[in-house]
Amino acid sequence: MMSLPRAQNLLQKLPHFGLPDYATPGERLIRLLVLCCAGLVLWFLVAPLFVVIPLSLSKEPFFTFPIAHYSWRWYVNFFADARWMAALENSFVTGLGAMILSTILGTLASLGVARPEFPYRRLVMSFLISPMIIPVVVVAVGTYLVYAHFGLVNTRTGLILGHTSLATPYVVMTVTATLANYDHNLSRAAHSLGASGWSVFWRVTFPQILPGVVSGAILAFAMSFDEVVMALFLTNAERRTLPVQMFAGIRDLVNPTIMAAATLLLMVSLALFGILQILSRRGKAGGVTAH
Numbered sequence: 001m002m003s004l005p006r007a008q009n010l011l012q013k014l015p016h017f018g019l020p021d022y023a024t025p026g027e028r029l030i031r032l033l034v035l036c037c038a039g040l041v042l043w044f045l046v047a048p049l050f051v052v053i054p055l056s057l058s059k060e061p062f063f064t065f066p067i068a069h070y071s072w073r074w075y076v077n078f079f080a081d082a083r084w085m086a087a088l089e090n091s092f093v094t095g096l097g098a099m100i101l102s103t104i105l106g107t108l109a110s111l112g113v114a115r116p117e118f119p120y121r122r123l124v125m126s127f128l129i130s131p132m133i134i135p136v137v138v139v140a141v142g143t144y145l146v147y148a149h150f151g152l153v154n155t156r157t158g159l160i161l162g163h164t165s166l167a168t169p170y171v172v173m174t175v176t177a178t179l180a181n182y183d184h185n186l187s188r189a190a191h192s193l194g195a196s197g198w199s200v201f202w203r204v205t206f207p208q209i210l211p212g213v214v215s216g217a218i219l220a221f222a223m224s225f226d227e228v229v230m231a232l233f234l235t236n237a238e239r240r241t242l243p244v245q246m247f248a249g250i251r252d253l254v255n256p257t258i259m260a261a262a263t264l265l266l267m268v269s270l271a272l273f274g275i276l277q278i279l280s281r282r283g284k285a286g287g288v289t290a291h
Helices: 004-012 025-050 054-055 073-078 081-111 121-128 137-151 156-179 184-192 197-226 229-234 242-252 258-291
Strands: none
Touching: 004 081, 054 229, 054 258, 073 258, 081 121, 081 156, 081 258, 121 156, 121 229, 137 156, 137 229, 156 184, 156 197, 156 229, 184 197, 197 258, 229 242, 242 258
16 A cells, blocks of 8 residues: 555645645645546547547448448548538538628627617517527428428528528627627727728728627538538428438438548538637737737
């Protein structure tokens, strides 16, 4: 057994883990245990996301783990199959369309709600973010019933509009959070100097809220690119997005090509997350510099 002096010596050598230099060994040990628990929880939540990567590289025509032989076979199948390529194209086009519309609508809505004199701000804000609170299947059913009367079901336009309704709250949230730190006296000063409303927005307001707008646009694209429930209601076989095509593949014929598609979705999500982190750091650095 370890002697008491040796145990105390090991506790003294524990790193500080962000604690002050005067932290006791007991406090360092508790911080170490907390970090270990947090790491285990994080691994439990994140690890299943990365299981698809080795499965997509398996040479076997069925799911086996651990992997015996690795191959690019399923990626070749993915890019050689016209159905998967059409689904990938539909996802990108729909995502870009929903991103553009939701960014414009969400930014304009945020600019209006952020005004100090805007009436019923909380009520309007609750209405704007309601698609984030209401279950997606409820929104999808209602959207399907309304769009059916206008001939928008099984059309790319209908899918873009449906995803715009789901993505706009993300833009509203990010831009509104950015506007919370915006000094409205800058706009008043620009107006007092004779600048028009458009000039004030483009030269004064927009540069200040640009990080929030870009972050909201990225979140809107990610939401549309990964969304499946609304797409199931509004698309047919020709307009399937990549998640819908994956769902159909799981239901009809399961093979590791689905894992290749899932890996590509994961890579897109990680790339968007990385861009958000870069924008967040630049926004903080810009804020410190401006201050």
